[in-house]
Amino acid sequence: MFTECSEQLFGSSEHSHISCGVLGESVKPAAFEYRNSRDEDEVFDLLTKYGSEAKVLAGGQSLIPLMNFRLVKPSLVVDINGVSSLRGVKVSSSTLRLGALTRHVELETRPDVAQAAPLLSAVAPYIGHPQIRTRGTLGGSLSHADPSAELPAAMVALDATILVKGASEERRVQAEEFFKFHLTADLAVDELVVGVEIPVFGPNQGFGFREVSARFGDFATVGALAVLSVGPDGTVERSRVVCMAVGPKPIRIGSAESVLNGKQISPAILGEVAEAVAEALDPIADLKASASYKRRTAATLARRAVEEAWEMTAGRVS
């Protein structure tokens, strides 16, 4: 490696000659070729050609740790940060469209996101730390498909559509179908997540989000999300109850939703929701918690999330 100082940029008057360190002493990832792509077509060409030898690089907050430990050793890294079509936030009257390169910090701070999908602004501060959220992307988190990650669970709770594109085909996949298994999404090696579409949050809706983690900023030990749509008399018309970090993917609890739909919320109904969640889940113990802790905590968090969602609608409806 040779290094050399230039004074052209920023007109720096300081001239320093840099001697290079011995590169072999400080490298962590295995060697790879790097392509900084500017457009989708180039990305698809490379992914088609290299197949599973290639890895897409977005925020790098999950991929680079894996490469530093050499758990992942791609021969080609395709950096998509410069692909402008993967960027952008658009709100229409009914749909919020978020590009795959939307950073977590944007979800946390953008007023248009807070308006159209306030659940996303509420979960974003729980993703790692500020220094992670400046880099990490929505598309990266969804493709990584960690069952204890906030954004995959939020996509299921919001009934989002994941926009997937390959060299020859574009697909729209419901979030619930998209997450398959631990770190596995419905995504071929030559496909990209290009963005998501989320129904705009309505005045008759409320959401709740609860998470337990060892320290704030850590991946969740257990989490629960609820989204309710209520009628003018306060009856629940539609509901989504989703638990995270209790199985191989975000888990929608249909039986808890059946308890809620068509009913007015009461302490008894909330109790039934908790019971339905505890019955539906079959978590396995991990390093953070036992299976029974996870089941009981998920039930309590789901009950609280539903209550929180309902209180939000009570403030809005009537």
Add this chain to the structure above:
Amino acid sequence: MEPVPVKIVCNGTAYQLQVEPRTLLADLLRSDLGSKGTHIGCEHGVCGACTVLVDGEPMRSCLMLAVQADGRTIQTVESLELPDGSLNELQESFHEHHGLQCGYCTSGILMSLTALFNEDKAPSESRIRDYIQGHICRCTGYQQMIEACVELSGLRSKELS
């Protein structure tokens, strides 16, 4: 692998470099640009010791490839001292409040807090805690750092009013 040309400005000095793709920004800064103030702890984004500012935003330099810094401006802890070589007000406040012991975590923490104080002249204690929360310190127990920042924030809000 073929080295890739990279132009970066680090602490006010412009560099044109040829970098092997797998070089992490943290290693480029330490081994090749001589910025030994940037520390490396965990190399997977957890400890925060390697945090630097990239175009003003705090990022983990162990989770960014050096080639990704092309065209960007980097600030490391070495950029904080005043032109006469004395400590800046944040560093001074850390010094006053014993905000460090061994100092291993300090450079990263100072860079995160620099981003916070640049964006928000007088941040609240909860924002200060939010930024420090992204770092691991094995010595101080964090409280003295928080006190250092709260005092600086207080001084600044007096100046503002």
